[in-house]
Amino acid sequence: MKLVTAIIKPFKLDDVREALSEIGVQGITVTEVKGFGRQKGHTELYRGAEYVVDFLPKVKVEVAIGSDLLDQVIESITNAANTGKIGDGKIFVSPLEQVIRIRTGETGTDAV
Amino acid sequence: MENLTSTVTEMQYAMDTFYFLVCGALVMWMAAGFAMLEAGLVRSKNTTEILTKNVALFAVSCTMYMVCGYAIMYKGGAELFFLSGIEADGVAGAAEAATYAPSADFFFQVVFVATAMSIVSGAVAERMKLWAFLVFAVVMTGVIYPMEGSWTWGGEDVFGMFSLGSLIENEMVDGEMTYFGFSDFAGSGIVHMAGAAAALAGVLLLGARKGKYGKNGEVNAIPGANLPMATLGTFILWLGWFGFNGGSVLALASVESANAVAVVFMNTNAAAAGGLIGAILLAYILFKKADLTMALNGALAGLVAITAGPDTPTALSATIIGAVGGVLVVLSILTLDKLKIDDPVGAISVHGVVGLFGVMVVPFTNDGTSFVAQFLGALTIFVWVFVASLITWGVIKAVMGIRVSEEEEYEGVDITECGMEAYPEFTNK
Numbered sequence: 076m077k078l079v080t081a082i083i084k085p086f087k088l089d090d091v092r093e094a095l096s097e098i099g100v101q102g103i104t105v106t107e108v109k110g111f112g113r114q115k116g117h118t119e120l121y122r123g124a125e126y127v128v129d130f131l132p133k134v135k136v137e138v139a140i141g142s143d144l145l146d147q148v149i150e151s152i153t154n155a156a157n158t159g160k161i162g163d164g165k166i167f168v169s170p171l172e173q174v175i176r177i178r179t180g181e182t183g184t185d186a187v
Numbered sequence: 188m189e190n191l192t193s194t195v196t197e198m199q200y201a202m203d204t205f206y207f208l209v210c211g212a213l214v215m216w217m218a219a220g221f222a223m224l225e226a227g228l229v230r231s232k233n234t235t236e237i238l239t240k241n242v243a244l245f246a247v248s249c250t251m252y253m254v255c256g257y258a259i260m261y262k263g264g265a266e267l268f269f270l271s272g273i274e275a276d277g278v279a280g281a282a283e284a285a286t287y288a289p290s291a292d293f294f295f296q297v298v299f300v301a302t303a304m305s306i307v308s309g310a311v312a313e314r315m316k317l318w319a320f321l322v323f324a325v326v327m328t329g330v331i332y333p334m335e336g337s338w339t340w341g342g343e344d345v346f347g348m349f350s351l352g353s354l355i356e357n358e359m360v361d362g363e364m365t366y367f368g369f370s371d372f373a374g375s376g377i378v379h380m381a382g383a384a385a386a387l388a389g390v391l392l393l394g395a396r397k398g399k400y401g402k403n404g405e406v407n408a409i410p411g412a413n414l415p416m417a418t419l420g421t422f423i424l425w426l427g428w429f430g431f432n433g434g435s436v437l438a439l440a441s442v443e444s445a446n447a448v449a450v451v452f453m454n455t456n457a458a459a460a461g462g463l464i465g466a467i468l469l470a471y472i473l474f475k476k477a478d479l480t481m482a483l484n485g486a487l488a489g490l491v492a493i494t495a496g497p498d499t500p501t502a503l504s505a506t507i508i509g510a511v512g513g514v515l516v517v518l519s520i521l522t523l524d525k526l527k528i529d530d531p532v533g534a535i536s537v538h539g540v541v542g543l544f545g546v547m548v549v550p551f552t553n554d555g556t557s558f559v560a561q562f563l564g565a566l567t568i569f570v571w572v573f574v575a576s577l578i579t580w581g582v583i584k585a586v587m588g589i590r591v592s593e594e595e596e597y598e599g600v601d602i603t604e605c606g607m608e609a610y611p612e613f614t615n616k
Contacts, residue, residue: 121411
């Protein structure tokens, strides 16, 4: 099993959710986050004074899946979240030791 | 026939009184405008405290003007202290028949005091102690403002030395010397510049907000928390200003005064529009962005600029006067920041710099005034209010302190002064 963590542009969230639903992903977790990568921050202007916004708002999407779905999930997120401009985000993949569905006690791939 | 005349006179009296009261209520509503404008332009951690200052200063102003302010401003003698003699009928028994109820006059005057005081709260926002501010409000609305009001609208001599009403000799008419006097229709100088002078004195003793100016002289932005609220506040002030200037015609119940009121409404609105356009265009030229807060300040600057003489310009002149005010306010805000005079809402620029401009521009459209008389009047008001305020702030600073501690400023004065946050579920520190 794998945990796929994607940092994406907030306005791409709907596209990513739909793309994941289409390939049969059953659930995702979404968090509003802030951070910076190569896009860095940007400057804003208030009453003539510039100020730097260091951390930009992004959305973190977490998907727990069976390993067989990994390539499809990565492809879906990459396609859906891509704008071709700087700041599109990143996808992190990590191994998932165990998953338990709290209601039934099911474990492993049955629970994702 | 005599009955008919008497009925018409009574109708006029009733109508003028009613008009005066409605205009006073409109000016009262400006307190809401200032509260929203200031709450929008401070950070969310200082919202409750600035709202508390705004409602409390209104109450203090009304009370102090009732206690002694009105009596000082309109030397009515001892019977005006606590307004004990004000129930008198305006028609019967008076030497000169009044055209409206005396208590309506008090009501209209008292909301102007609150306006002057509201100007101060924005300039000292986010770092001044609540109670120090309210102690100053007691002195400002009870003594400082009524004194300069007595020299202008009250017609008294300045400390018995000279009269602002007859500053400059003009010409002989029928064997009598006529004078150019200081003319400030609804108070660009008397109300707005006076409030700004008190604010400037406070800011100089208070210092800038922490983090506003960097070590190398750079100006750091401290963005306001809620621009919809600031916009609403500006619209409320714009509305209230029709009472401020329109009511200052003092009468409605004749063709002549009704026409005057209509001209004042038209020009007041034109100047606000001109001010906004002037400010937003200059902001765009300077920053390449349409800065909303500058546009809002611009509309208010247009209103302040026209307040000294909304009755004499044409609509086009009023628009131009407003537009110049809007340009001035942007330049003034940038200049004050260079001088490290920190004014979170731009009150000193809007009401002080543009207030002075408003007073000085009157002679262009009003033959009964002169630049010298206008300048001397404005100088008298500024020197008195600034010096008296500086002394008052200085005494308060020595006795109880005027600034919160650095840690309290970081935490936000909402918690440290009022014990509650404006947005408990989400507050940016």
